[in-house]
Amino acid sequence: MPKSLIAIAQLTSLPTPGDTLPHVLPLLTQAAARNARLLFLPEACDYLSPTPKVAAVQHAAPLAKGQNLFLDALRSGAKEHKLWINVGLHERCTTDPTRCWNTSVLLDAEGEIAGVYRKVHLFDVDLRDRGGPLILESSTTVPGEEIVDPVETPAGLVGLQICYDLRFPSPPTFLQPAPHILTYPSAFALSTGPAHWSLLLRARAVEQQCYVVASAQVGEHFQGRASYGQTLAISPWGDVLGELPAHSPSNPHPAPELLFVEIDTEAVEKVRREMPLEHSRRRAEGTYDVARLRRLERVRREEEGRDGVDGVDGGGKVLEQGGSI
Numbered sequence: 001m002p003k004s005l006i007a008i009a010q011l012t013s014l015p016t017p018g019d020t021l022p023h024v025l026p027l028l029t030q031a032a033a034r035n036a037r038l039l040f041l042p043e044a045c046d047y048l049s050p051t052p053k054v055a056a057v058q059h060a061a062p063l064a065k066g067q068n069l070f071l072d073a074l075r076s077g078a079k080e081h082k083l084w085i086n087v088g089l090h091e092r093c094t095t096d097p098t099r100c101w102n103t104s105v106l107l108d109a110e111g112e113i114a115g116v117y118r119k120v121h122l123f124d125v126d127l128r129d130r131g132g133p134l135i136l137e138s139s140t141t142v143p144g145e146e147i148v149d150p151v152e153t154p155a156g157l158v159g160l161q162i163c164y165d166l167r168f169p170s171p172p173t174f175l176q177p178a179p180h181i182l183t184y185p186s187a188f189a190l191s192t193g194p195a196h197w198s199l200l201l202r203a204r205a206v207e208q209q210c211y212v213v214a215s216a217q218v219g220e221h222f223q224g225r226a227s228y229g230q231t232l233a234i235s236p237w238g239d240v241l242g243e244l245p246a247h248s249p250s251n252p253h254p255a256p257e258l259l260f261v262e263i264d265t266e267a268v269e270k271v272r273r274e275m276p277l278e279h280s281r282r283r284a285e286g287t288y289d290v291a292r293l294r295r296l297e298r299v300r301r302e303e304e305g306r307d308g309v310d311g312v313d314g315g316g317k318v319l320e321q322g323g324s325i
C-alpha cells in the first residue's frame, strides 16, 4: 500500500455455471501472473440464462461451501493464487425458492467470504420504444434490503454495488467508512449502454471521490441476449484510467479479457482533502428539506388547533390567515 494492481475482467457468461467456468478460471491465473491483488468479475458471472423464469433461477445456488460449484471453484482459485476476487452470482433465495438474489461476493486471498451484497435496485423497465427489451428482473429476483459496509482489501476499502444500482447516487453516500473503490459488476443493456454507462460511472466517481471499477459482461450469451461491455476503471477525479471494447455485432463472442489498473489510495485521500465534499455535505436533519417540512407541519398544527377551539372539522379547509410557507 498505498499502490496496488487490480485486474478487471470482461467476458461472456453462458447459460450454465458449468459452461461458463472454463472461461473464467484462466483469468485467475492471468491476474495472479501479473501480481494483481484483487480480481473483479462481472454481475451474473456464473450464468446468463434465457427466459422463461424457471430457467433463470434453476442454477441459482446457496453460497455455502460444498453447495455452489461455481463459487467453490473460485474459492480454490483465490486460495491457490493468493488473490482476492469480487464476483456477481445468482444466489438461491431462502425466503422464496422461485426467485434468487442478485448477489456480489467478495472473497479474500484464503477463499473465504469477506463481503456479501444483494442488489437493492432491480431492473424493471420497458425500453421497447427504444429498440430495447421489456425486462422485469423482479420476476426472477428478490431485492436486497441492505447497503453493506465497505470491506478492507489489499487494494483499499471496497464498496459493493451492482449494475443498475449505478443509476442511484444516494446509496454510496451512506457507505462508512467512505470506500477507496466503488465496484459495479454489470451486465448492461445494449440499448442503454451508449447513452448512460460511462456517464453514470464517471459521475459516481466524481461524487464519491473514489475509484470506480465496473467489470462488464459483453457479447452474445445466447440467441437474443447480448451485453454492452466497455469494462471501465475511473479515477477519483473522474478520468477514464482504462477500458475494454464495447460489444460489436461483428464480434459477438470475444475472448475473455482483463484490464489492469493501479490503485493508489493516497490519490483518493488527496482529492478528498482538496475538495472536502463529505465535510460540506448537509444531511436531511437540519437542512433545507427538513426545515421546510417542519414549517408545513407547524402551519398544519396551528390550523388544527384553531379548528379544535372552534369545534369545526378541519378537513379540506383553506387557510384564512397566516401560514406563509
Ligand SMILES: O=C(O)CNC(=O)[C@H](CS)NC(=O)CCC(=O)C(=O)O
Residues within 6 Å of the ligand: 043, 044, 047, 048, 049, 102, 123, 135, 137, 163, 164, 167, 187, 188, 189, 190, 192, 193, 196
Ligand atoms: O438477468 C440476470 O441474470 C443478471 N442480471 C442482469 O443482467 C441485470 C438485470 S436484468 N441487468 C441490469 O441491471 C442492466 C441495467 C442496465 O442495463 C441499465 O441500467 O441500463
